[in-house]
Amino acid sequence: MSNFLDEVHNGLSGKVKKxxxxxxxxxxxxxxxxxxxxxQEYYVTRTEIGILEKNKSEIANLIGEKATVIEPGAGESKKISIFLKSLIEPKCYVPSDISKKxxxxxxxxxxxxxxKIKVNPVVDDFTSKKRINNKILKNKNIVVFFPGSTIGNFEKREAIHFLKNIKLKYKPKKIIIGVDLIKKKSVLLKAYNDKKGITARFNKNLLKRINKELKANFDIKSFKHSAIYNKSKSRIEMHLxxxxxxxxxxxNKNFHFKKGETIHTESSHKYSPKSFNQLAKKSGxxxxxxxxxxxxxxxxxxxx
Ligand SMILES: C[S@@+](CC[C@H](N)C(=O)[O-])C[C@H]1O[C@@H](n2cnc3c(N)ncnc32)[C@H](O)[C@@H]1O
Structure with missing residues (x-):
């Protein structure tokens, strides 16, 4: 809670609110x-599921037998069950997420x-250095499964830091990671500005959360969701x-907003196979x- 308050105070105090x-x-x-x-507009999930379905046996073979699969930022853990059944005698599945409830x-x-599989859910911030339970880390065949292009939410230097840190945090020998690719701007803009306005509600929910948990008084109606493509950084940026x-x-702190000023709430970086290859290399x-x-x-x- 105090961590949340400190981060919100810091984030809203900068020249660019973030x-x-x-x-x-x-x-x-x-x-x-x-x-x-x-x-319909959010191509990410169904496309990734299609790739997993098509290649599940090959992926299972690469993972090998008696694996412990750790999934940081697992969310609803929708994708793991696709190939968990193809794995050879998997030992344990560890879905981990910051969203406690x-x-x-x-x-x-x-x-x-x-x-038939030991499921061991963990509440954890995947950017922290804190190791998860030592018993889990005893397995020799630990695999990190990191789908959903969550890696894209990091700034590039943070992504490198994350990929280096998980070596110490989870002791994996292998990673299976979902990486969204650079594509036509129109497809990207549609995906993050859906017609039903669900992404807008997701974005604005952050202000609701701040109001509820940090005794704030954001007038939600006076903020608008925006998702733009920043071509020079190959990323979608969500703003309020x-x-x-x-x-x-x-x-206990006041923050001033000018008309048109934004809070940058999320980035989703897109990669080419070459640019992600370089990033992986820099991360070891x-x-x-x-x-x-x-x-x-x-x-x-x-x-x-
Ligand atoms: C883009 S969603 C992906 C969800 C799911 N893995 C998928 O493939 O659909 C990001 C997930 O990571 C979680 N998350 C975000 N930041 C996190 C953090 N610092 N530590 C742990 N989980 C985090 C969120 O709660 C959410 O479930």
């Missing part, structure tokens, strides 16, 4: 993200759905735009295999 995307995911945020994954709910559901000059109080990993869909919209990559 908040860490991890705060988008309280229980409501996680449920809204689940809705986003089902949207949500991952507990998902954990219960998974234990019922996968009775202030529709008027206004003052907002968060706990080697890309051994890439699977994509026919339109080369999305990729799943195998790193060792």
């Amino acid at each position: 908040l860490n995307p991890k705060w988008l995911y309280d229980f409501n945020g996680s449920k809204l993200f689940e809705e986003i994954t089902k949207l 949500y991952i507990k709910k998902i954990g219960k559901k998974l234990k019922k759905k996968l009775p 735009i202030s529709l008027k000059n206004q003052k907002v109080k968060v706990h 990993w080697k890309v051994k295999k890439i699977w994509t869909d026919l339109n080369r919209q999305f990729s799943i990559q195998y790193l060792i």
Whole structure:
């Protein structure tokens, strides 16, 4: 809680107002993200699932026998069950997420759905250095499964730091990672500005959360969702735009917004196979295999 307050105070104090995307995911945020994954415009989830379905046996063979699969930022853990059944005698599945109430709910559901596999849900910030339970880390065949292009939410230097840190945090020998690819701007803009307005609700939910948890008084209606493509950084940026000059109080501090000023709430970086290869290399990993869909919209990559 105090961590959240400090980060919000710092994020709103800078010249450019910016908040860490991890705060988008309280229980409501996680449920809204689940809705986003089902949207027609949001090609990410169905494309990644298609790639996993098509290549599940090959992926299972690369993972090998008696694996412990750790999934940081697991959310609803939708994708793991696709190849968990193809794995040879998997030991354990560890879905981990910052969204406490949500991952507990998902954990219960998974234990019922996968009775033959030990499911061990963990509440954790995947950027922290804190190791997870030592018993889990004893297995020699640990695999990190990191789908959904969550890697794209990091700035590039943070992504390198994350990929280096997970070597110490989870002790994996292998990573299976979903990486969204650079594509036509119109496809990207549609995906993050859906017609039903679910992405807008997901974005604005952050202000609701701040109001609820940090005694703030954001007038939600006077902020507008915006998602733009920043070509020079190959990324979609989500912002909340202030529709008027206004003052907002968060706990004991006031923040001033000019009309048109934004809070940058999330980035989703897009990569080419080459640019992700370079990023992996800088992080001490080697890309051994890439699977994509026919339109080369999305990729799943195998790193060792
Ligand atoms: C883009 S969603 C992807 C969800 C899911 N893995 C998928 O493939 O659809 C990002 C997920 O990471 C979680 N998350 C975001 N920041 C996190 C952090 N710092 N530590 C742990 N989980 C985090 C969110 O709660 C959310 O479930």
